Amino acid sequence: MSIGDEVIRLGQFLKLADVVEAGAAVKAVLASGSVRVNGEVETRRGRQLRVGDEVTLPGENLRVG
Structure with a gap:
């Protein structure tokens, strides 16, 4: 998954990757x-x-790109 900035927080990354639907x-x-x-x-x-x-x-392997 590609990000626009040099860093991204884990919670934001998981939402952007559609691994989770919401912050909760x-x-x-x-x-x-x-x-x-x-x-x-x-x-x-x-x-x-x-x-x-x-x-x-489990079931997901993602790389920050």
């Missing part, structure tokens, strides 16, 4: 511990992602 859903997905950023479990919605970062969830 982002919180629930992150709280479940099923989201990984570059192979590490991430629970912070505000985590800043940069080009090349890889976000994985």
